[in-house]
Amino acid sequence: MATGAAEGRNLPPMPGEVRLAKALHPRDRMRIFWVLLGVLLLGVICFSPAWPDAVDSQGARFPLSTAAKAALGLYAMALVWWVAEVVPIGITAVAIGVLQALLSIRPAAAAFRDFMDPSIWFIFASLAIGMTFTKTGLTKRAAYRMLVLVGERTSMIYLGSFAMIALLALVMAHTAVAASIFPLLMAIHSLYEDSDKPTRFGKGLFIGMAFVAASASVVSLLGSARAPVSVGFFKAMAGREISFFELLYYMLPLGWGMALLLWGYCRILYPPERQSIPGLRQRARALYDRLGPMSRQEKLALATVLGAVVVLGACSLALSSRMPDQTAVVLSTTVLLFLFRILTIQDLEEIPWNIVLLFGGAMSMGTGLWVTGAARWLGVQLLVFLQPVPGSVFVLGLGLFLLVTTNMVMNVAAIALCLPVGLVVAPYLGVAPEVVMFTALAAAGQPFLLLIGAAPNAIAFGSRQFSAGEFFRAGLPASILLMLVLGLFVYWIWPGMGMPVLLP
Numbered sequence: 001m002a003t004g005a006a007e008g009r010n011l012p013p014m015p016g017e018v019r020l021a022k023a024l025h026p027r028d029r030m031r032i033f034w035v036l037l038g039v040l041l042l043g044v045i046c047f048s049p050a051w052p053d054a055v056d057s058q059g060a061r062f063p064l065s066t067a068a069k070a071a072l073g074l075y076a077m078a079l080v081w082w083v084a085e086v087v088p089i090g091i092t093a094v095a096i097g098v099l100q101a102l103l104s105i106r107p108a109a110a111a112f113r114d115f116m117d118p119s120i121w122f123i124f125a126s127l128a129i130g131m132t133f134t135k136t137g138l139t140k141r142a143a144y145r146m147l148v149l150v151g152e153r154t155s156m157i158y159l160g161s162f163a164m165i166a167l168l169a170l171v172m173a174h175t176a177v178a179a180s181i182f183p184l185l186m187a188i189h190s191l192y193e194d195s196d197k198p199t200r201f202g203k204g205l206f207i208g209m210a211f212v213a214a215s216a217s218v219v220s221l222l223g224s225a226r227a228p229v230s231v232g233f234f235k236a237m238a239g240r241e242i243s244f245f246e247l248l249y250y251m252l253p254l255g256w257g258m259a260l261l262l263w264g265y266c267r268i269l270y271p272p273e274r275q276s277i278p279g280l281r282q283r284a285r286a287l288y289d290r291l292g293p294m295s296r297q298e299k300l301a302l303a304t305v306l307g308a309v310v311v312l313g314a315c316s317l318a319l320s321s322r323m324p325d326q327t328a329v330v331l332s333t334t335v336l337l338f339l340f341r342i343l344t345i346q347d348l349e350e351i352p353w354n355i356v357l358l359f360g361g362a363m364s365m366g367t368g369l370w371v372t373g374a375a376r377w378l379g380v381q382l383l384v385f386l387q388p389v390p391g392s393v394f395v396l397g398l399g400l401f402l403l404v405t406t407n408m409v410m411n412v413a414a415i416a417l418c419l420p421v422g423l424v425v426a427p428y429l430g431v432a433p434e435v436v437m438f439t440a441l442a443a444a445g446q447p448f449l450l451l452i453g454a455a456p457n458a459i460a461f462g463s464r465q466f467s468a469g470e471f472f473r474a475g476l477p478a479s480i481l482l483m484l485v486l487g488l489f490v491y492w493i494w495p496g497m498g499m500p501v502l503l504p
Contacts, residue, residue, distance in 0.1 A: 030084075031084070031086050034080060034081070034084035034086045035081070035086045037080055038076070038077035038078075038080035038081045038084075038086070039077060041073060041076040041077055041080065042073040042074060042076065042077040042099075043073070044073070045069060045070075045072055045073030045076060046069060046070045046073040046074075046103065048069070050064070050069075051064045051069060054376075054377045054378075054380035054381045055380070056380050056428065062373065062376055062377050062380050063373075063377075064373070064374070064377045065372060065373060066104075067103075067104060067105045067106070067372045068369075068372040068373045068374035068377060069374070070103045070104075070105045070372075071100075071105050071365075071368045071369050071372045071374045072369075072374050072378075074096060074099050074100065074103070074105065074365070074368070075365055075369065075374075075416075075417060077099075078092055078093075078095070078096055078361070078365060078413070079413060079417075081095070082413055088354050089354060089355075089357075089358045090353065090354035090355070090356070090357030090358050090361070091357075092358075092361065093115075093357045093358050093359075093360055093361020093362065093364075094357060094361065095361075096111075096361040096364050096365050096368075097111045097112045097114075097115065097360075097361065097364050100364065100368055105368055105372060106368055106371060106372070110371075111364055111368065112364070114360060114363040114364035114367050115357070115360035115361070115363070115364060116360075117232055117360070117363050118232070118325065118327035118328075119228035119229050119231060119232030119327070119359075119363065120228075120229075120232075120356065120359055120360045120363060121327055121331050122221065122228040122326075122327045122330055122331070123225040123228050123229070123355075123356060123359055124331070124334070124351065124356055125327075125330040125331045125333060125334045126172070126173050126221070126222045126223075126225070126228075126330070127173060127176070127225075127351055127352065127355075127356070128333070128334040128337060128343065128347075128351065129171060129172060129222065129305055129330075129333060129334075129337075130172040130173050130175075130176030130177070130180075131176070131343065131347055131350070131351070132301045132305075132337055132342055132343060133168070133171070133172055133176075133180070133301070133305075134176060134179075134180050135342070135343070135347070136295070136297050136298045136301050136342065137291060137295075137298060138298055138301060138302060139168065139172075139180040139181075140180075140184070140287075140291065141288065141291055141294070141298070142164060142167070142168070143164055143180075143181065143184045144284050144285075144287050144288035144291070145288060146160045146161070146163070146164045147160065147184075147188075147280060147281065147284035148281055148284050148285050148288060151280075151281050152276040152277050152278060152279075152280045152281050153275060153276050154192070154201055154272035154274060154275060154276060154277065155267055155272070155275075157188060157205075157277070157280070158204060158205065158208060158263055158266060158267060159263050161181070161184075161185060161188075161205065161208070161209065162208060162209075162212040162259055162262065162263050163259075164181065165177055165178075165181055165209060165212045165213050165216055165259075166212060166215075166216040166219075166255070166256055166259045168180070168181070169213065169216035169217050169219065169220065169222075169223040170216075170219060170220045170222065170223065171220070171222050171305055171309070172222065172223070173217070173222070173223065173224055173225065174213040174214060174216065174217035174223055174224050174454070174455075174456055175454075175455040175456060175459075177213055177216075177217075177456075178209060178210065178213045178455065178456035178459045178460070179459055181209060182209070182459050182460070182462070182463070185205055185206060185209060185463070186463065188205070188277070188280065189201070189202050189205060189463070189465070191277050191279065191280055191283070192272075192274065192277050196464060198464070198465045198466065199272075199273060199465070200270040200271060200272060200273055201270065201272035201273060201274070202463065202465035202466075203270045203465050203466045203470065203474075204266040204267070204269065204270030204271075204272070205266075205463075205465070206460040206461075206463040206465050206466065207266065207270070207460060207465075207466055207470075207471060207474050208262060208263070208266040209456065209459075209460050210454070210456045210457045210459070210460040210471075211262045211266075211446075211448055211475075211478055212259045212262050212263075213454075213456040214445060214446045214447060214448065214454055214456060214457075215255050215256075215258035215259050215262060215445075215446055216255050216256070216259055217255075217445055218251050218254065218255045218441055218442050218445040218446065219247075219248060219251045219252050219254075219255035219256065220244075220247070220248055220251075221244050221247055221326075221330075222330070224445060225355065225359050225412065226359075226411050226412050226415055226441065226444060226445060227247065227441060227445075228327075228359075229359050229362060229363055229366075229412055229415060229416075230415055230419060230437060230440065230441045230444075231247070231437075232363060233363075233366055233367075233370075233415070233416075233419050233420065233423075233437075234419075234423075234433065234437045236367060236370065237370055237419075237420060237423050237433075238423060238433040238434075238437070241326075242434075242437070243312075243326060244309075244312040244313075244326050245312065245313055249497070250438055250494060250497060250499055251438065251441070251442070253489075253493065253497075254442055254485065254486075254489055254493075255442075257485065258446070258481075258482065258485055261481060261485070262478065265477070265478060265481065269474060269477075297340075297342050300340045300342060301337065301340075301342050304333050304336050304337060304340070305333055307333075308329050308330055308332065308333045311329050312326055312329055312330070358412065359412055362412040362413060362415070362416040363416075365416050366415070366416035366417070366419065366420055369416075369417070369420050370420045375420035375421050375423075375424055376424045378421045378424075379420075379421045379422075379423075379424030379425045380424070380425075380428075382421065382425055389429070390429075391426075391429040391430050391431035391501075391502060392431075392490055392491060392501070392502075394425065394426075394429050394431060395431060395435055395436060395439050395490055395501075396439070396483070396486060396487055396490060398418060398422050398436065398439060398440060398443075399439045399440070399442065399443035399483065399486050400443070400483060401418065402414050402415075402418055402440055402443040402444045403443040403444075403446070403447075403479060403482065403483065404449075405418070405444075406443070406444045406445075406446075406447045406453060407447040407448075407449040407450040407453040411444040411445060411447065411453075411454070414444050415440060415441075415444050418440060418444075419436070419437065419440050422436045422440060423436055423437075427503065430502055430503045431501070431502060431503065432499075432500035432501055432502060432503055434499055434500050434501075435490060435494065435499060435500070435501045438494070438499070439486060439490060442482075442486060442489075443482070443486065446479075446482055448474075448475035448476075448478040448479045448482070449471075449472055449475040449476065449479060450468075450471075450472065450475075451468055451471060457471065
């Protein structure tokens, strides 16, 4: 018996035992923990006894319906799953639509309709445009031309690189901009320093790339996916559409102003060890010449995108209500890019659908909070603490909360919860919805503290020029600078530009 037991212990494990051993890996245990935590939060909130009504200053009562309570539970679960990435973020987004239908929060047709919202297709079109600029070589052509113009002085290389990022973010998502510019900056740094050793110039160049990509992304609807989502929320909840050029008009001074301040900030924080990089202009000119004349594909791509921007401008300036929808205009560029065979079926398959689904789920979640009344209940509850606060202080407080939150969770998730609640609270404090939306977008779009805050942060970290701690230490003063700039815009600049800040 003893011999048989000993022999049994020496036998190889059965397949089921191997699977069980793998399932008990610490990473798998943590994954199961986060999955169950999200489900537990959903269950506790969804099936808890009725919560007390929210009561505003006029005595109006806002009960939290069963569907609204379930919507809050679903948001808590989605937030945990998104932060822990227990499944792909796009699948968590799909789960949002599925559970809204299963828990009777909203009908399935309504929950999944938000995945086809025009703002989501605007995001799809902007991703296709970014892919086109990279594929055709337009990004490289612009970058090499920039280096020829700015020359070999390191301070001007800072400025030229950041200016190029800001310009590209007008028509490309900031992630695509950072991914396209990153190899160029690596090549520049290799001429500055032969080894992989970190330098002050390298720190300023790559940390600045991440910061400026974030600041420039708030300027245009094409600069980030969160901008169309924010505009979509605003249209659904405030009943008015923010046009392409209205967003550009109000956000260009803020985004590009921040980019300019960040240039000065990086020069002060990370002064280059050397004043110039000899031979850089000559090499950039040689690389530009090697590209040759603009190809037919480059010309078609550029004409298609610029044509769409011109039409969007005409739509913004026209008073007629029969002008084409701005999403349809931008999406038509995608159709044309495939018709001209600039993009192919392989490119279509490389579109990051995981990200597209993420924003669809966030749109569905935010709309669910609004439609069920959960956002109004949260907003009125929040008023108990905000009633003595002036409206402008509330706006900046919302911006500060989003600025911190967007470093820890995906900015679209922060927008999905905060913007609906902010739009509920604003009228009670005499604040116009426009300033709430623009402030939320500006704050959520500029995560300067943590590497997980935005994709450009992670891309810049790949340079190995700085540590996560160095990024945080550089980002703290930059975040304070952003709040000071936001205060300047909320109190003086935006009102001077004609933005309604306080309700009449």
